[in-house]
Amino acid sequence: MALPVMDYRARDLAGYGPNPPKVEWPGGARIAINVVVNYEEGGEPCVIHGDPYCLNAGRDNIPQGPRGIRDLNVDSEFDYGARVGVWRMLRVFKTQDIQASFLVIGRALESNPEVARAIGAAGHEPMDHGYRWAYMGNLAAMTREEERQFLRKEIEVCERLIGSRPVGHFVGSATLQTRELLIEEGYLYDSNFVASDLPVFVNVKGKKWLLVPYGRTLNDAQERFALGEEYFRYGKEAFDRLYKEGATIPKMLTVSLHSRVCGTPGFAAAVERLLGYMRSFPGVWFARRDEIAKVWIEQFGDR
Amino acid sequence: MPAFRDFIGYADNPPKVEWPGNALLAINIAVNYEEGAEWCIEYGDPSCEHRGIDPWGAAHRPAFESGGDPADRQRDLYVEDVYEYGSSTGFWRLLGIFREHDVKATFLCCGKALEMNPEAAAAITREGHEAASHGYRWVPHWTLDREQEREQLRRNVETIRRLTGQQPVGQRTPGASLNTRQLLVEEGGFIYDSDTIADDLPYFTTVNERKWLLIPYANATDDQRYPYPRGFFEVDDFFRCLKEDFDQLYRESATTPKMMSVGLHLRLSGLPGPSNAVERFILYAKSFPRVWFARRDEIARVWLEQFGK
Numbered sequence: 072m073a074l075p076v077m078d079y080r081a082r083d084l085a086g087y088g089p090n091p092p093k094v095e096w097p098g099g100a101r102i103a104i105n106v107v108v109n110y111e112e113g114g115e116p117c118v119i120h121g122d123p124y125c126l127n128a129g130r131d132n133i134p135q136g137p138r139g140i141r142d143l144n145v146d147s148e149f150d151y152g153a154r155v156g157v158w159r160m161l162r163v164f165k166t167q168d169i170q171a172s173f174l175v176i177g178r179a180l181e182s183n184p185e186v187a188r189a190i191g192a193a194g195h196e197p198m199d200h201g202y203r204w205a206y207m208g209n210l211a212a213m214t215r216e217e218e219r220q221f222l223r224k225e226i227e228v229c230e231r232l233i234g235s236r237p238v239g240h241f242v243g244s245a246t247l248q249t250r251e252l253l254i255e256e257g258y259l260y261d262s263n264f265v266a267s268d269l270p271v272f273v274n275v276k277g278k279k280w281l282l283v284p285y286g287r288t289l290n291d292a293q294e295r296f297a298l299g300e301e302y303f304r305y306g307k308e309a310f311d312r313l314y315k316e317g318a319t320i321p322k323m324l325t326v327s328l329h330s331r332v333c334g335t336p337g338f339a340a341a342v343e344r345l346l347g348y349m350r351s352f353p354g355v356w357f358a359r360r361d362e363i364a365k366v367w368i369e370q371f372g373d374r
Numbered sequence: 375m376p377a378f379r380d381f382i383g384y385a386d387n388p389p390k391v392e393w394p395g396n397a398l399l400a401i402n403i404a405v406n407y408e409e410g411a412e413w414c415i416e417y418g419d420p421s422c423e424h425r426g427i428d429p430w431g432a433a434h435r436p437a438f439e440s441g442g443d444p445a446d447r448q449r450d451l452y453v454e455d456v457y458e459y460g461s462s463t464g465f466w467r468l469l470g471i472f473r474e475h476d477v478k479a480t481f482l483c484c485g486k487a488l489e490m491n492p493e494a495a496a497a498i499t500r501e502g503h504e505a506a507s508h509g510y511r512w513v514p515h516w517t518l519d520r521e522q523e524r525e526q527l528r529r530n531v532e533t534i535r536r537l538t539g540q541q542p543v544g545q546r547t548p549g550a551s552l553n554t555r556q557l558l559v560e561e562g563g564f565i566y567d568s569d570t571i572a573d574d575l576p577y578f579t580t581v582n583e584r585k586w587l588l589i590p591y592a593n594a595t596d597d598q599r600y601p602y603p604r605g606f607f608e609v610d611d612f613f614r615c616l617k618e619d620f621d622q623l624y625r626e627s628a629t630t631p632k633m634m635s636v637g638l639h640l641r642l643s644g645l646p647g648p649s650n651a652v653e654r655f656i657l658y659a660k661s662f663p664r665v666w667f668a669r670r671d672e673i674a675r676v677w678l679e680q681f682g683k
Contacts, residue, residue, distance in 0.1 A: 119378070134604070141516075144549075150379055150381060150383075153383070154385070154573055155384075158386050161386075182381040186385075297611060297615070299618050300618060335594050336574070336618070337620075337622055
């Protein structure tokens with residue numbers, strides 16, 4: 072089946088419209104669910120890493136802008152994600168028998184190699200989240216060669232510490248140049264895309280390139296989720312709708328998490344409850360993002 | 375305070391502590407006693423405090439960062455009242471709840487605040503609570519130089535001793551600086567600090583080449599989240615927040631005994647409605663066997679005894 076393929080420089084406001092394609096997920100599943108964990112702790116801006124401030128981007132500290140000091144409370148909330156949170160989530164995935172995608176920052180893996188080994192040993196997918204967070208918001212300032220080296224550094228760290236290279240990419244500030252470089256550096260897809268419920272191809276200089284959408288709303292970093300329970304309820308709403316739609320047109324759902332948030336005790340319990348709820352339905356396929364990408368490419372990629 | 379950060383911690387192998395009475399979960403309630411120690415024009419400070427004044431829509435304008443704003447250079451009687459409510463009314467309400475349910479808590483005390491209300495200081499000790507240190511004035515300690523901070527610390531220890539009769543052995547610092555931990559060791563008398571939210575269990579770090587104990591605090595289960603955008607909207611939200619963390623920690627503690635930290639403020643949880651969330655949580659937690667409500671110094675002594683060698 073031929074799908075519409077727009078040029079990657081254009082904006083596509085029409086998309087699949089009323090006629091989304093019917094993918095056949097493995098086992099005839101109605102819905103593919105990707106759990107994606109952002110593992111960033113140690114990659115974020117911090118004064119001791121030479122950055123001008125410590126990033127306040129968790130859930131529990133006083134909301135305030137950057138201050139040019141070593142902010143121990145702010146650092147400490149991130150540290151929790153690496154020391155405690157990520158391990159709690161790894162146990163949840165083991166109990167629920169789920170293989171997830173881990174959006175890893177290379178610098179974070181280097182500061183906690185045992186976590187990297189555990190991600191690899193459990194069969195989770197490493198995804199490229201940038202070698203340092205400090206540059207994520209500023210990829211546009213990189214030259215082509217600088218950004219290429221940034222990608223290669225991340226690939227090298229994943230291969231060395233997790234045991235395999237990333238084939239998917241999401242940083243939140245990608246440019247058209249990023250997309251061109253991902254093709255040149257051997258990636259399979261990227262997730263710098265939230266404009267659809269389903270994967271989409273774009274045409275990058277004559278080559279079909281796959282976008283696997285990231286989860287914008289069912290994301291524990293959203294300010295609306297003060298409690299794990301609220302995340303559970305919103306996740307149930309999203310799942311119920313997509314599962315219903317999936318009876319005629321199979322769908323995809325992203326469960327997006329961050330170690331320092333979802334790894335706190337009550338939040339982790341709520342995520343586990345949500346995954347258990349989804350699992351209780353027939354025709355639910357928990358999939359890594361690269362598995363979703365491969366199915367899509369096989370069925371719609373003209374290869 | 376170390377220049378490094380420990381991202382590894384206990385990883386997948388946390389130690390198994392034996393709490394007294396074979397308890398599974400140690401719960402510490404830490405009450406921040408700050409009212410009267412905040413910036414105030416009346417004391418000669420350059421501006422008045424605006425932090426965390428009111429659960430229902432606080433202005434987040436830390437005094438130390440907005441001191442140059444002329445609008446802040448006059449007394450704000452409303453803000454002062456909000457704090458005064460905490461010490462004059464909220465304190466006694468919470469104390470009554472602790473007494474009724476036989477909970478021993480840790481009061482994180484600012485000396486200046488105790489001086490403004492000596493009867494409360496005496497009651498903390500009379501009712502068996504721990505008086506720990508929270509800075510003589512409620513100011514971010516990273517704004518002080520090393521000697522100013524040492525002076526704050528000495529003055530706070532002296533004030534707490536004089537008014538509560540207790541030697542403080544622990545501190546949670548308002549805005550800890552890179553000098554804080556070394557000063558606690560150098561000044562002596564302390565056995566732990568709580569300037570970390572990085573773990574579910576106590577852990578050791580190294581200060582001046584000796585083992586130093588950290589009893590973690592938790593900002594997630596602190597009533598300061600009432601005024602935050604990502605915080606508690608209803609009173610019951612705070613209860614549900616405490617309950618969901620308790621449920622998971624209690625479940626995990628069946629194999630590895632755990633600790634839970636609950637943070638309160640007199641001007642927040644001392645209000646009539648919010649105080650219900652505190653009482654409801656105490657009753658809920660006490661409905662489970664092998665739950666130990668403990669002071670921070672008790673937790674510290676157990677940890678030192680079992681792992682301090």
